[in-house]
Structure formats: C-alpha cells, structure tokens
Amino acid sequence: MPKRDIVDIYRDQNISKSTIYRTIKECQEGILCVNLPKSGRPRVLNQLRQGRLIQAAKHKIGISQRKLAGRFNVGKATVFRTLSSDNIVFRKRRKAPKYTEAQLERIPRCCRTLRRVHFVNKLIVMDDEKYFTLSDSKMKGNDGFYTDDDQNVPDDVRFKSKKKFEDKILVWCAISEAGFIAQP
Incomplete structure (x- = not known):
C-alpha cells in the first residue's frame, strides 16, 4: 500500500501527519517491532x-x-x-x-x-x-x-x-x- 494512502486513512481519524510519518518510519526501521524496555517510574x-x-x-x-x-x-x-x-x-x-x-x-x-x-x-x-x-x-x-x-x-x-x-x-x-x- 502506498505511503500516501496510509497517511490519508489515518488523517481521516484526526491523527497528525507528523505522528503518522514518524510511525511509518519507525515501522520501516524495525524500531516498533523490538521489545524495548519500558521507561518511566518503576x-x-x-x-x-x-x-x-x-x-x-x-x-x-x-x-x-x-x-x-x-x-x-x-x-x-x-x-x-x-x-x-x-x-x-x-x-x-x-x-x-x-x-x-x-x-x-x-x-x-x-x-x-x-x-x-x-x-x-x-x-x-x-x-x-x-x-x-x-x-x-x-x-x-x-x-x-x-x-x-x-x-x-x-x-x-x-x-x-x-x-x-x-x-x-x-x-x-x-x-x-x-x-x-x-x-x-
């Protein structure tokens, strides 16, 4: 699916373009697929x-x-x-x-x-x-x-x-x- 179509689908759900492009980039780099340690208060x-x-x-x-x-x-x-x-x-x-x-x-x-x-x-x-x-x-x-x-x-x-x-x-x-x- 082209990137432009993905952006159009999520923009209709009131998600900002920067968030959509950042998430697509992280998926392509494999960052979201790795189980990273959670940050924040233990x-x-x-x-x-x-x-x-x-x-x-x-x-x-x-x-x-x-x-x-x-x-x-x-x-x-x-x-x-x-x-x-x-x-x-x-x-x-x-x-x-x-x-x-x-x-x-x-x-x-x-x-x-x-x-x-x-x-x-x-x-x-x-x-x-x-x-x-x-x-x-x-x-x-x-x-x-x-x-x-x-x-x-x-x-x-x-x-x-x-x-x-x-x-x-x-x-x-x-x-x-x-x-x-x-x-x-």
Whole structure:
C-alpha cells in the first residue's frame, strides 16, 4: 500500500501527519517491532510481591486494603490498583443459618409429615414472628471478603454463620378465621 494512502486513512481519524510519518518510519526501521524496555517510574510491587498481595487478600476474612497496605509497605491506592487489575473485588458476606447435617436431612421429612398428618381437615392459622436482638452483634470489620470469582469461594468465607437463637425479644402475631392475636 502506498505511503500516501496510509497517511490519508489515518488523517481521516484526526491523527497528525507528523505522528503518522514518524510511525511509518519507525515501522520501516524495525524500531516498533523490538521489545524495548519500558521507561518511566518503576512499579512499587514486583511480580512476586504482587502475587503475594493477591494471595493475602483472596478468600480471606477480616482483610482490608489499609491492613494490606501496611503489611506490604505500600499505599492504599497501590493495593486497590493491584487487586482491581486482577478483578478482585470486595463482597459482603451473606447470612446463613447454622444447621447441622442431621437437621438439614430432617427438614423435608418433617414438612411432609406435618402436611400429611396434621393438616387434614384442620383450621389453618397464619402466624409470623420477628426477633429483635438485645445487643448489636454485627461487626463491620469482618463483614466482607475479596474475590475475583464469587462462585469459587469456599462456603465458610462466603457465608457468615450465626446462631439460630441468640438472646432476643420475640414479637409474635397470628391470624386465623377465629380472629387476630399479637403478643410481645
């Protein structure tokens, strides 16, 4: 392709003529084809320390960017940039009830028994309860984790287990054909 046609194509894309001619000259001399060392400020973290930083954050609970910055002797922005370049993002832990394996196996069987045995020709009562905790048991420091793939995180990291029955106040409400009742 003639040089003039190349210049016309790139000039239509608002690139200056001097840049176009300089780039064509560098390509002809083979300067662009050689992997030249990069100039500018060197990275704070080399590849080894960068890998260690990623492993220190990935799938761990209670890790913050501030703590990682102090541990690796770099700034918080460096930690953020390193984790973001590897698609590692902060996620909140979700709450899940703490069931044993035996309890999980009993749940479907008990529900079937309730429906089959106890709800035949019976009056159905709808009820709802709300528990209010007496103490603030939620700590902000350990409510998240860093990951690049939310599907491959172990369950003990992804979910925050809690006791099913903590010290709470129960407010209960029931509705049936016979009437309405509420008890604190």
